[in-house]
Amino acid sequence: EAQxxxxxxxxxxxxxxxxxxxxxxxxxxxxxxxxxxxxxxGLRQIYYSMNVEVTDKGDVPEGxxxxxxxxxxxxxxxxxxxxxQTSLYFCASSLTRNTGELFFGEGSRLTVL
Amino acid sequence: xxxxxxxxGPLSVPEGAIASLxxxxxxxxxxxxxxxxxxxxxxxxxxxxxxxxxxxxxxRFTAQLNKxxxxxxxxxxxxxxxxxxxxxxxxxxxxxxxPLVFGKGTRLSVIA
Numbered sequence: 001e002a003q004x005x006x007x008x009x010x011x012x013x014x015x016x017x018x019x020x021x022x023x024x025x026x027x028x029x030x031x032x033x034x035x036x037x038x039x040x041x042g043l044r045q046i047y048y049s050m051n052v053e054v055t056d057k058g059d060v061p062e063g064x065x066x067x068x069x070x071x072x073x074x075x076x077x078x079x080x081x082x083x084x085q086t087s088l089y090f091c092a093s094s095l096t097r098n099t100g101e102l103f104f105g106e107g108s109r110l111t112v113l
Numbered sequence: 114x115x116x117x118x119x120x121x122g123p124l125s126v127p128e129g130a131i132a133s134l135x136x137x138x139x140x141x142x143x144x145x146x147x148x149x150x151x152x153x154x155x156x157x158x159x160x161x162x163x164x165x166x167x168x169x170x171x172x173r174f175t176a177q178l179n180k181x182x183x184x185x186x187x188x189x190x191x192x193x194x195x196x197x198x199x200x201x202x203x204x205x206x207x208x209x210x211x212p213l214v215f216g217k218g219t220r221l222s223v224i225a
Contacts, residue, residue: 033212042217043157043201058212090156100145100205100213104156 002027006091006105013081014113021076021108023091031097032074033058034066036087037107043090049074050097081112115140117204119216128225132189136202136216139183145205146178146185151218152198161187192223 004025013019025032033048035058045058049068063085065077074093078085088109092102116139126132134148145164149157163169163176163185175188185204189196202216 040217043215045212048212097212098205100147100203101159101162102149102157102213104158107156 002103004091004093004103004105006089006108008108009106010109012111012113015082016080019078019081019110021078021089021091021110023074023076023105024072025074025091025093025103026072027093027095027103028071029093029095029103030071031095031099032068032091032093033102034064034074034076035090035092036060037090038087046076046089048097078110081110083112086110086112115143115204115206115211115214117202117214117216119200119202119219121217122220123222124219125222125224126192128192128194128223130192132192132196132221132223134187134189134200134202134219134221136185136187137183138185138202138204138214140204140206140214141180141183143180143183143204143206146176147203147205147213148174148176148187149201149203149215150198151201157201189221192221194223194225197221197223 034046035043047066049055091105148161151157161176163178169176173190177186199218199220201218
């Protein structure tokens with residue numbers, strides 16, 4: 001089954017404790033992206049990757065890091081989480097950037113205390 | 114700044130009626146347009162894409178595009194309570210690496 005898998009789905013952590021949200025897709029997609037979704041603000045892009053070893057900042061990259069060492073995986077790293085990073089996070093992928101046809105993971109709800 | 118505007122709603126329609134969801138965009142050279150449906154607590158799911166002026170129909174859904182007016186809409190015929198969700202309009206700008214731009218979504222409520 002074609003899918004984008006995120007883990008963990010739910011996480012409560014404390015300020016400053018490094019965490020990683022994993023994302024994996026099994027569709028051989030070139031393009032992968034991370035979004036956060038907050039009430040009233042909609043979906044905002046954090047980082048994206050056009051292909052292996054190619055990443056770039058989205059609209060709200062501050063406080064986040066990513067890497068793309070393999071085509072299928074695109075982890076999101078919060079080096080020192082803060083309460084303003086409490087949000088619902090989605091990983092998404094598409095065949096290429098220009099398709100606009102994104103497949104989303106189920107989401108990861110993160111709470112930073 | 115490329116923008117996509119949607120009325121946040123909620124838009125309430127009775128079961129069986131036509132729901133009309135609207136979206137305007139600022140980047141005149143945008144080439145492709147998408148509608149995503151997001152149920153509460155779930156991830157967005159692509160339901161329609163449209164690339165040229167006019168109408169595109171898929172089952173009970175019709176997407177309409179008017180590039181001159183920079184306007185895209187989604188019609189849902191014979192609305193069902195299961196259509197109650199937030200609908201996100203997304204626009205793919207023409208230029209280079211600019212990512213897909215999402216509107217904030219319109220919440221639709223279909224009343225049985």
